[in-house]
Structures are given as structure tokens and as C-alpha cells.
Amino acid sequence: MAQIKLYNTLSRTIEPFNSLTPGRVGMYVCGPTVYGPPHLGHVRGPIVFDVFRRLLMDQGFQVRFVRNITDVGHLVGDADEGEDKLQKQARLEQIEPMEVAQTYTDSYNWVMDAMNVMRPSIEPKASGHIIEQIEMIESIIHAGLAYESNGSVYFDVTAYEKEHNYGKLSGRVLDELIAGAGNASRELEGQSEKKSAHDFALWKRASPEHIMQWSSPWGKGFPGWHIECSAMSAKYLGSEFDIHGGGMDLLFPHHECEIAQSTAAHKHEPARYWMHHNMITINGQKMAKSLNNGIKVSELFEGNHPLLTRGFGPNTLRFFVLQAHYRSTLDFSQEALEASEKGLKRLLEAFKKIDGVVPESESTFNTKEIVQNIENALIDDLNTPIAIAQLFELAKYINMASDKKAKLTLSDIDEIRSAVARYFGGIMGLNAQDRSDDNGAMNEVMDILIQLRSEAKQEKNYALSDAIRNRLKDKGIELMDSKEGTTWKIN
RNA sequence: GGUCGGAUGGCCGAGCGGCUAGGCACAGGUCUGCAAAACCUCUUACACCGGUUCGAAUCCGGUUCCGACCUCCA
Numbered sequence: 001m002a003q004i005k006l007y008n009t010l011s012r013t014i015e016p017f018n019s020l021t022p023g024r025v026g027m028y029v030c031g032p033t034v035y036g037p038p039h040l041g042h043v044r045g046p047i048v049f050d051v052f053r054r055l056l057m058d059q060g061f062q063v064r065f066v067r068n069i070t071d072v073g074h075l076v077g078d079a080d081e082g083e084d085k086l087q088k089q090a091r092l093e094q095i096e097p098m099e100v101a102q103t104y105t106d107s108y109n110w111v112m113d114a115m116n117v118m119r120p121s122i123e124p125k126a127s128g129h130i131i132e133q134i135e136m137i138e139s140i141i142h143a144g145l146a147y148e149s150n151g152s153v154y155f156d157v158t159a160y161e162k163e164h165n166y167g168k169l170s171g172r173v174l175d176e177l178i179a180g181a182g183n184a185s186r187e188l189e190g191q192s193e194k195k196s197a198h199d200f201a202l203w204k205r206a207s208p209e210h211i212m213q214w215s216s217p218w219g220k221g222f223p224g225w226h227i228e229c230s231a232m233s234a235k236y237l238g239s240e241f242d243i244h245g246g247g248m249d250l251l252f253p254h255h256e257c258e259i260a261q262s263t264a265a266h267k268h269e270p271a272r273y274w275m276h277h278n279m280i281t282i283n284g285q286k287m288a289k290s291l292n293n294g295i296k297v298s299e300l301f302e303g304n305h306p307l308l309t310r311g312f313g314p315n316t317l318r319f320f321v322l323q324a325h326y327r328s329t330l331d332f333s334q335e336a337l338e339a340s341e342k343g344l345k346r347l348l349e350a351f352k353k354i355d356g357v358v359p360e361s362e363s364t365f366n367t368k369e370i371v372q373n374i375e376n377a378l379i380d381d382l383n384t385p386i387a388i389a390q391l392f393e394l395a396k397y398i399n400m401a402s403d404k405k406a407k408l409t410l411s412d413i414d415e416i417r418s419a420v421a422r423y424f425g426g427i428m429g430l431n432a433q434d435r436s437d438d439n440g441a442m443n444e445v446m447d448i449l450i451q452l453r454s455e456a457k458q459e460k461n462y463a464l465s466d467a468i469r470n471r472l473k474d475k476g477i478e479l480m481d482s483k484e485g486t487t488w489k490i491n
Numbered sequence: 492g493g494u495c496g497g498a499u500g501g502c503c504g505a506g507c508g509g510c511u512a513g514g515c516a517c518a519g520g521u522c523u524g525c526a527a528a529a530c531c532u533c534u535u536a537c538a539c540c541g542g543u544u545c546g547a548a549u550c551c552g553g554u555u556c557c558g559a560c561c562u563c564c565a
Binding site: 337383 | 494495496497505506513514515530559560562564
């Protein structure tokens with residue numbers, strides 16, 4: 001077992017990773033708030049943490065991987081006021097909030113499956129852990145670090161700050177938080193209930209029309225956003241566990257609040273390592289629902305978006321994500337996706353040729369060194385781009401040997417074959433026999449057929465044009481004419 | 492306004508004191524009936540200005556841009 005190194009946001013340095021219990025790792029990752037279809041931004045974290053999980057497993061750890069589903073507590077709009085996100089969506093769609101949650105949990109998991117992201121060991125829902133959250137709030141109150149106000153409960157940041165450091169994860173200083181706020185809106189409604197503007201809600205009193213509400217010692221209400229992760233991680237991983245992951249945008253306030261809550265309730269911090277991945281950007285800006293620049297995953301798969309002329313498959317998307325280091329921003333564009341797709345194809349083509357390589361008595365290359373480089377890169381703070389570069393090196397060896405321009409011994413061939421299985425397929429979770437990403441070729445084929453048919457139509461050869469349409473329809477592909485041209489879909 | 496981070500060749504992206512990744516694109520070549528694929532070549536790009544050093548894309552100081560967070564976000 002090699003020594004894994006990991007950047008810990010808490011220390012802002014790369015540290016050797018050692019688990020609390022030898023051979024076992026507990027990992028908690030913040031999952032989605034299920035009030036809308038998954039977009040590209042939802043995709044990076046799960047892939048990154050999936051690869052890290054697989055790395056840990058590869059290194060012999062037994063991993064309990066918990067990723068939550070937030071189906072209550074996330075509010076629309078500013079600060080602690082506003083409508084629950086799920087409730088709002090339910091109102092818009094005229095269905096039950098839990099129906100909204102179920103719909104988007106399903107679509108999220110469908111995307112995860114498509115991208116070959118392993119399902120979590122446990123996938124707890126916030127709404128299923130109201131009791132645990134209430135209990136945790138009670139212990140925070142008991143510790144004197146939270147107070148009730150008008151049926152709501154708030155975390156007392158000022159009191160907490162006396163013995164602890166609120167801001168240790170995000171590097172924030174409380175005084176600056178108060179002074180800062182270039183946004184005046186946080187001084188608006190609901191603030192009067194709080195002792196201090198930066199106190200955050202643990203429990204919110206529900207107004208009568210609020211559908212999602214539960215009984216509590218403080219009356220009818222619902223939990224605040226941050227408390228769910230603290231309560232659920234403690235329940236399934238213990239009050240102290242190894243790794244907590246999430247996006248950098250959750251660093252503050254979400255993760256900072258988690259540390260404060262857990263420390264208040266358990267007298268020690270929850271996680272030893274905090275792992276944060278960076279954002280996917282588009283034209284240099286974060287992709288976010290609120291910025292209205294998001295691309296839905298389904299739009300990416302289908303190519304159904306103004307920025308895309310065609311679709312890209314899940315294996316390509318996964319490869320695209322892994323070609324950048326997880327702590328760097330990754331800029332999205334069709335051009336970048338195309339580059340990834342072609343690179344991936346090159347790798348796949350080469351790997352297919354392994355079995356055809358005739359072994360020689362000596363090798364031109366130092367295969368062992370390259371393979372070792374892959375592992376070294378992965379255990380060094382999950383440097384997937386370096387690992388992929390080394391895979392390309394291996395692909396080159398295969399191609400050259402296949403062309404009789406270089407030699408590989410039998411043991412080197414075996415070495416490459418097992419490296420592909422272990423690193424490319426196993427840890428990075430990429431599909432080596434990929435058939436799903438043929439959309440590009442399919443699109444081109446369809447373009448040709450559509451073109452031929454349109455020529456036939458212009459020559460008034462309707463027998464031929466109809467034959468094309470009908471025979472495609474028999475195969476489940478439907479052509480649709482409009483004045484903008486002909487589009488197609490697979491039924 | 493505060494805090495933190497970033498600026499790398501046409502594009503995407505590693506590297507973070509000397510050995511100058513990788514992919515894609517472009518161009519030339521080998522191979523080939525023609526293509527395609529594959530292979531080879533495409534011989535140093537690191538925002539700007541100073542400094543430290545035998546040596547800096549990498550360290551320090553300054554400048555200019557850009558971004559994230561400070562409000563829900565993956």
C-alpha cells in the first residue's frame with residue numbers, strides 16, 4: 001500500500017493521508033439539492049470523489065462512502081428567509097415536494113450511472129433524518145451555542161467564537177464578515193430574530209402554508225440547510241471521520257457551519273481531511289443555475305444546446321473532467337470536449353490492439369516506469385492529468401509495437417494490459433470498450449442520409465425520399481421536417 | 492469593500508528552482524491503388540516590471556487583468 005497524499009483545505013497543504021482506523025475510510029460528500037435537472041456543474045464532484053474512492057479501494061481500503069440527498073431546508077433567495085427550493089418547484093409543477101425530490105433524485109442517479117460513478121454506500125435524505133437533526137440541535141443548545149427565537153433556532157456564532165475559530169476552514173475572520181457584505185440584502189427581513197447577522201439557522205419556524213414541516217421542541221418547522229450534513233455524517237460515519245468532500249463553493253458558509261455545529265455538539269471537529277474540487281467554468285465564469293449559464297447533462301448528451309452542435313457521451317465527459325486536476329477550474333467549450341473525445345478515442349483504439357501485438361525477446365521501452373508513474377500521479381493528490389498523459393505514452397508503445405516499429409516483451413504486454421484494466425478502467429472508471437459515445441459518428445451518418453434525402457426531394461424523387469424516411473423509421477429513427485431543415489431523433 | 496486563488500504555445504491543460512508533460516488543431520513526411528488509421532517531425536509557451544540565484548514559468552516585491560467566496564449553488 002503506497003502512501004496517498006492529499007491536499008487538505010484545513011491546512012492548505014498537501015498532507016499524507018492516514019485513516020483513523022487502519023484499512024478503513026469514512027468519506028462524506030455533499031450531494032445535490034434535488035429541485036432541478038442535473039447540470040454540468042453537478043458532474044465534476046461526483047466523478048472526482050468517485051475516482052478518489054476507487055483509488056482508496058485499489059490501495060486496499062474498505063471505504064464507506066456517504067453522499068446525501070438534500071430534499072429539505074434549502075431556501076430560495078437571500079439569507080434565511082425565502083421559500084424552500086423544493087416547495088417552490090413543487091408549486092410550479094403542481095406536485096408534491098417529495099415528488100419533486102424523487103423526480104430529480106432519479107435523474108441525478110441516472111446521470112451518475114451513465115458516467116459510471118459508483119453508487120454511494122449510503123445515500124441518506126435530509127427529510128429522513130429530522131429526528132437526528134433535532135437531537136443534534138438540542139445538544140448544541142445544551143452546549144450553550146444556540147438559542148431559540150420566535151420558534152426558530154439559531155447558531156450563536158459569537159458565543160462559539162469565544163472558544164473556537166469560526167472561519168478556520170474558509171480563512172475568514174468574523175469581524176470582516178460583519179463589516180464586509182457588499183450586499184445589503186442580508187440585513188433585510190428575519191434578521192431581527194437573530195442576535196447577530198452571521199448567526200445561521202439550525203431550525204426554522206414554518207408558516208402555516210409551508211408544506212414541508214415537522215414537529216419539534218420549538219414548534220412546527222423545518223431544519224436549516226447546514227445541520228443535515230452534520231447530523232447524517234455523524235450518524236453513519238461517527239462524530240469523527242476521515243474525509244469530507246464537496247465543491248469549493250460550499251466552503252463558506254456550508255462547510256464552515258458544519259464544523260461549527262459538529263464541534264459544538266461533539267466537542268471535536270467532524271472531519272480530518274477536507275477535500276474541495278474546483279468549478280467548471282464557461283467563458284471563464286462559474287456555471288451556476290443562478291447565473292443562467294448552466295448546461296443540463298441531458299443537453300450535453302443530446303447536443304441540444306446553443307453552445308453545442310452535437311452531443312457528447314458520458315465516457316467522454318468523464319474523461320474531459322479527469323484531464324484537469326480537480327483543484328483547477330475547468331473551462332468548458334465544445335472545442336475542449338472534441339479534443340477530449342478524440343484523445344479518448346485514440347486511447348481506446350490503441351488498447352484494442354494490445355492482444356494483436358507479437359511479443360519480442362526484448363523491449364524498446366521501459367514500460368514498468370510508465371506504469372509506476374501512473375500510480376505515483378494518482379496517489380499524489382489525485383493527479384489524473386499526469387496519469388492520463390502516461391496512459392497516452394502506453395498507447396504510443398502499443399501502436400508502435402503493433403506497427404513493428406518497436407518491440408515489447410510478453411511481460412511488458414501483460415504489464416500494459418493490467419495497467420489499463422487497473423488504472424484506466426478500475427480507478428479512473430473509464431469504459432475501455434466504449435460503444436456509447438458513438439453519437440459523433442451517428443450524427444455524421446445521419447447528416448449524410450438527410451442530405452441524400454433532401455437531394456432526392458429536390459429531384460422530386462419522392463419514392464426514394466420516403467423510402468429513406470420509412471426505412472429509418474423502421475429502425476426507430478424518426479426524421480422531422482421543418483422549415484429550418486430536417487432533424488432526427490431515436491425513439 | 493474584505494478574503495482567497497489564477498494568468499502557460501491556436502485551443503484544453505500538467506509542471507511549481509536546472510532534465511523544458513499530455514491531448515486537440517495546423518503543417519510536412521513515412522506507409523498506402525486512393526483514403527483512413529498508425530508512426531515520425533512540427534527543434535522552449537509560461538501576463539508585465541523589478542529583484543534573489545551560477546540558473547526562475549517555478550522563489551520575493553510591485554503592476555495589470557481575470558475568477559471564486561462573503562446570499563442559494565457541485
